[in-house]
Amino acid sequence: MVRVVATARVDPTLREFLLGLIKEYLGDYLTAIQGMYRVGEGDIEEFIRAKRLKGLSEKTIRDEVKYIRRALAELDWTLTPEGIREYLASLREDGGETTSSSTRPTASSHS
Numbered sequence: 001m002v003r004v005v006a007t008a009r010v011d012p013t014l015r016e017f018l019l020g021l022i023k024e025y026l027g028d029y030l031t032a033i034q035g036m037y038r039v040g041e042g043d044i045e046e047f048i049r050a051k052r053l054k055g056l057s058e059k060t061i062r063d064e065v066k067y068i069r070r071a072l073a074e075l076d077w078t079l080t081p082e083g084i085r086e087y088l089a090s091l092r093e094d095g096g097e098t099t100s101s102s103t104r105p106t107a108s109s110h111s
Contacts, residue, residue, distance in 0.1 A: 037079045039072055 008015040022030070044065060051061045075083050 032080075035081055039077045039079060044068070 004014075004018065008018045047068070048061055048065060051064065056064075071087065075087055
């Protein structure tokens, strides 16, 4: 397999053939993973650093991170257009109201 890829890098005909096969048999899969982002702790840390640079209070940052973590947990820490649409639809179905025991943040629960 490594040989095929190495040859495809220098042979335009083989490259086109190989890419055509990949697109034909794995096109839907490749399209799906292109629109997917797995969020990690490093992303949360970057978010916190950005908020600190903006001068937000530690309490505000903690609150925002809490809501983000809850939303990400419901999305299995994976962002996809479809997953986000479903999540937002579920918030609308809940009526946009949160209670102290709710696990879902809403746009009105924190500005």
